[in-house]
Amino acid sequence: MAVRTFVVVGHRVITSPDFNLNDLAGSTGRLDVLLRCVNSAFFLSHDIRRDTELYLIMLGPPNPPKTIRFAGKELRYLNPDERSTAALVRNALRVWRDGGGGGREICASPGVYISCMGLSDVLKSLEGRTVYYMREDGKDLMFLEIEENPVxxxxxxxxxxxxxxxxxxxxxxxxxxxxxLSLHTDHCIILVHNELDRRRV
Ligand SMILES: C[S@@+](CC[C@H](N)C(=O)[O-])C[C@H]1O[C@@H](n2cnc3c(N)ncnc32)[C@H](O)[C@@H]1O
Structure with a gap:
């Protein structure tokens, strides 16, 4: 199966599980932005995109960096509301803290992995895949050849x-x-999916 991968950097997103599920846009360093990316990356009307993988790189206090990887083909317990996705993120951060962390990526729940990788480690781990940097002033995706298994x-x-x-x-x-136009990150993910869906790749 071809894989689509999205890597999103959350510059101030909290890296401890001590946050309130009722205040996701306030005290979490905008974890809500990343949660919307999870929704856009995976949800179809009545299904989950099993061909998609998403890395959330969290660089806020107190223990950056942390990377949570969602693997579509293994994902379970993912629901469309931000609060329940936040609970999966919080659980991953707890598993990391209680397990003492370490060098290796660990599985926190089915399809949800956590590591202490930063941006450069994540991109290095994806070496061999073709990487596209999403930026407002880039080349128009509609007219670009996209390689298999893009990142x-x-x-x-x-x-x-x-x-x-x-x-x-x-x-x-x-x-x-x-x-x-300059769009929200989660909306960009939807547009990429849409373009690749139309090309059937
Ligand atoms: C809300 S934008 C970042 C802030 C924005 N550059 C500003 O000036 O306020 C979020 C991210 O989505 C991506 N993005 C936004 N609009 C885009 C576009 N038109 N094409 C490609 N990527 C875009 C970029 O990666 C960007 O960093």
Missing amino acids: FVLSDHLNFSEEEEKVVLKYAKEIVSVSP
Whole structure:
């Protein structure tokens, strides 16, 4: 099965499980933005996209970086509401903390993995795959040839720092745009899916 991968950086997203599920947009460093990306990456009307994988790179306090990887082909217990996805994220952060962390990625629940990888580690781990950097001023996705098993890298509501951009550009084949307008990250994911769905790749 071909795989579509999205990598999203949450610059201030909390990296401890001590957050309130009733205040996701407030005290979590905008975890809500990343939760909407989970929804856009995986949900069809009555199904889950099993061919999709999503990395959420969380760089906020107190223990950055943490990366939570959602693997569509194994995912269970994922529901469309942000609160229950936040509970999966919180559980992953708890499993990491209670297990003492370590160097390796660990499985927190079916299809949900956590590690201490940062942006450069994640992109290195995907070496061999074709990486596309999603940016407003990139080449129009509609007119681009997209390689098999593509990886799309996006930022949250904050732009990449110069340092981060250097890392992304080291791995990216192209800078790609999905609209002449600056869109929300989760909406970009939907547009990428739509374009690839139409091409049936
Ligand atoms: C809300 S935007 C980031 C902030 C925005 N650059 C600003 O000036 O406020 C979120 C992310 O979605 C992606 N993005 C937004 N609009 C896009 C577009 N038209 N084409 C491709 N990617 C886009 C980029 O990765 C961007 O970093």
